[in-house]
Amino acid sequence: MSRRNDEQRARDAAQARARRLRRELEVLAEVCQHGSVQDAASCLDIAYSTAKNHLSSLYQRIGAFSVPHALLLLGWVDVPSRARRPHLVVAQAS
Numbered sequence: 001m002s003r004r005n006d007e008q009r010a011r012d013a014a015q016a017r018a019r020r021l022r023r024e025l026e027v028l029a030e031v032c033q034h035g036s037v038q039d040a041a042s043c044l045d046i047a048y049s050t051a052k053n054h055l056s057s058l059y060q061r062i063g064a065f066s067v068p069h070a071l072l073l074l075g076w077v078d079v080p081s082r083a084r085r086p087h088l089v090v091a092q093a094s
Contacts, residue, residue: 024058025074027051031067032076 030040031051041051055067064070071077 020057021061024054024061027054028058028067028070028074031055032071 041048062073
């Protein structure tokens with residue numbers, strides 16, 4: 001009986017994590033569409049601080065530090081190779 005409860009708790013926890021991630025991604029998408037966290041929060045009918053918390057949590061999950069960086073890491077945008085900075089090559093002393 002306990003094993004079944006443990007399995008159910010694990011499923012519930014996984015579903016809760018998935019819901020949080022979906023909400024975080026939804027906030028990111030709305031920020032991109034509307035241009036600001038305040039407008040995104042208003043559109044989603046959530047508090048500004050809640051939207052900021054969702055973005056912060058998403059940034060921590062994926063290692064991002066801004067909306068454009070999050071988009072790049074998630075693969076939602078691509079930077080053409082000609083726009084990327086070439087890596088600095090350090091010349092070796094002969």
